[in-house]
Amino acid sequence: MSETFTELDVLSTAERWAGEGRHLALATVVETWGSAPRPTGSHLVIDADGNFEGSVSGGCVEGAVVSEALDVIDAGEPRMLEFGVADETAWRVGLSCGGRIRVYVEKVN
């Protein structure tokens, strides 16, 4: 876990990126139903160029979260996203595992 903390730790990365003056959004899994790949509390940090670190799913919905995050960085207001098989977007970006997740995206400022 020490390696995780120094190399892959999302919140440390967020702090470092913010210190470099990059504009960021932080996405957090706030609720899960069924078999969700990443537990509640998991983070993804995104910068204005679309670079990201961390995960909110097994890679299924990160692309969609990143594009929403770019809007949040511009607009400044937080946004709640929902992904899952019950959602019509499932055909586009969904969770193949059959779960459903809510992701809160906020600007780091």
Add this chain to the structure above:
Amino acid sequence: MHRAILAALNEERAARRAAVVVTELATGRQRLVREADAGADPLAGDIERAIVSGKSGIVETAEGEVFLNAHLPPARIVAIGAVHISQALAPMAKIAGFDFEIIDPRTAFASPERFPGVTLHAEWPEDVLKARPFDPYTAVCVITHDPKIDDVPLISALNTGCFYIGALGSRKTHGRRVDRLKEAGIPQSSIERIDAPIGADIGAANPGEIAVAILASVIEAFRKRKMFAERRGETAAA
């Protein structure tokens, strides 16, 4: 998230202290609650539950949905003794996802050649603990067989309320250890927290098997959240 909150959160995490980020989802209002301040927060009960369970989640309040993100320190295993068992335990602990470090003042044992890539402190435990004290998210395994090395960290682990405390040795050896701990004024309820003989009772017969037994017991203590047994009133405070 405000950068000040992010920085303060990372500071708590680096110091191995639990903290909860509280977010009002309707307004985006956010605050950081340190474990020590949880009791004074308006959501004290929910926050304390999040810390004890280690589970993040949404709670319903009069102001609407509030998300509690519980950040607990990563669990670590500290082995007192750079012995044969530790050589097997080091890679296993890492694979299972634990931080792992070894304290042993005997430099012939605690050598990088015997423990490549492992955090080694070739110093007396009392000196290491001054800079790097145990905490409730630490499992302590005393396995040198030498009271001069083992007893100080063992007492420190009991006083700290480490989530797992195991001690190597036969029942006879442990009997003598218990006598010494009693003489040192350690209460019986604390002494009973020591897992001795160390590890799950699987008939382990060699260093590798004993390492498996130790790791099984540590995982059981971690997943069953024994670091909070005192707070739940299941055992007397150490």
